[in-house]
Amino acid sequence: MEEFSVRHRRFVANYFAGKVKELRFQLAIVVAGCDKSLSTFTSGGEVSRDNHQAVLYGFSAFTNVIQTLKDAVKTVTNEQLDWSKIERLRHGSFMRNVRNAATHDGNPVISGWADGRYFVPSKIVRIDGFGKTIEIPAPAEDVRAICLDFAEDFCLLLRETLIAAGGIEHLKGSKFSIEEVEDAFANSTFIPPFAKELFAQNREKIEADLKDLKHDPIADAVKELGEVIQYCDSVKGD
Template identity: 45%
Template sequence: MGDGADEERQEHQRWVANYFRGKIDEFSYRLEEIVSACDTSLACAMADQNHPGGTGKAVTYGFSAFSNLVQTLKDSASSFLNSEITWRPIKALRHGQFFYMSRNAATHDGNPIISCWVDGYFYIPSDIRRLDNNGKLIVIPAPAADVRTVCLEFSADFAHLLTERLSGMERTSFLLGTSYDPDEVAAFMDSDRVPQFAKELFAQSAEQFEAVVSACKFDPVEDSVAKLATLGRWCEARLQP
């Protein structure tokens, strides 16, 4: 029974390691969305033009999704690392304390966080005040920098932190491979949504396909490290004056 539980845990860790790669892409997507909207806003302001409709929403809504992904990356990486990633090193990053505290204000209070625009730049207008679960007043200092800078500086540091943790982990063989689950695929192929001809084609090659996937030695951790390095370089390039 113990061996079965260990196998289940290892399989889960391999899946999460693969999902983690996708979440890095999602994090990068949201960051690029925010930066692009900020750049558009600034360019329009410098040209004495109104920015396109939806620019403010792209920043405000994008930031909400972006900040929640910090928690996702922290927790998912902890699932397959040898040790947990706590908030302590994240809070030590540039603007890390703000991301840690403001996420609660956004998630639990619905605070939009970003509601100030000056000369093309988006800002957190002032310190955020909220009550914690015990009714205690919490004051979250607003960053002095504009939202674009805050997101880029934090992301550069966060990518570096995750890279360090992933690069230093012990590579175990059970993490190698994809997140392919033959039982999940078989269950879907058995559904009414799949045409009969597709079911027949799948049945003819299912074992062969599974054998190919099983033999795959793809390293999701190595791929994640490469993605994080790319993200870090992208951030640093856009922080240049």
């Protein structure tokens, strides 16, 4: 298995919680768009084009964050998260394949709408990078239910994977080394000269403070994953 440097793993670990927040952000856009569509339809109104686009583009962005988090958890833990595990989740196989369809083919995926709800109306047919024809069955559930069920299961899997991983204690501590901070101060055109001078005068203290930081990127990621799980559970009955 490919080994990742400690520095590389720390970089990705520091971004992980933020990427989980992005997953929730895109998921919430899809859910809000689906809810607004149903509410508007129920009240006899006309669903706007902007709302359709929010669901369509939000779903596309949501599927791409899935791939990012899959890759990130491999880098952080140095353990492969196989698609076979993800495919066992609710709608796991569907999400894997439509991510490819949306990213590589530009397929909109969501092209069905009925009674205020968004659907994938029929199977999707695509040709993969090896020239093989892939058929993706259309789920019976609407897009809102698909995204919430998958997101909940996926975040549970990511959380379990991070908690179970060993050898990640060395990722704790400051997000940056003193050399990285120093380089940023030296090369940034946005930092005024007086700030650069202050940094130079206090370099040793700043270095000591960095070493004392208790930042734990894995704990932060686990917390954010829990927030997504709670969010999914809280809106399922709406």
